[in-house]
Amino acid sequence: MHTDTMTPADSAWQEQALCAQTGADFFFPEPGSSVREAKRICGMCEMRSACLEYALNNDERFGVWGGLSEKERLSLRRSDQN
Numbered sequence: 001m002h003t004d005t006m007t008p009a010d011s012a013w014q015e016q017a018l019c020a021q022t023g024a025d026f027f028f029p030e031p032g033s034s035v036r037e038a039k040r041i042c043g044m045c046e047m048r049s050a051c052l053e054y055a056l057n058n059d060e061r062f063g064v065w066g067g068l069s070e071k072e073r074l075s076l077r078r079s080d081q082n
């Protein structure tokens with residue numbers, strides 16, 4: 001996978017991402033700390049489905065993407081495969 005070959009279409013949603021305006025700290029919480037606030041912001045974000053799709057496609061392991069924590073994304077991937 002080549003993250004340096006990301007096309008404009010891939011990254012267009014990021015310009016409208018709500019978390020780009022609030023700062024990344026919410027989305028990369030310390031291990032064990034609450035992701036509730038990040039999820040609340042994701043819930044208001046219009047880019048949520050594009051964001052989640054991007055995270056799944058690119059195997060993003062850390063932080064909240066598209067309203068799902070890393071654990072939730074992992075179980076989503078597992079259930080997709082079954």
Ligand code: SF4
Pocket residue numbers: 017018019020027038041042043045046047048049051052064065066067
């Ligand atoms: S869904 Fe959440 S993590 Fe994704 S772009 Fe929106 S606010 Fe950011």
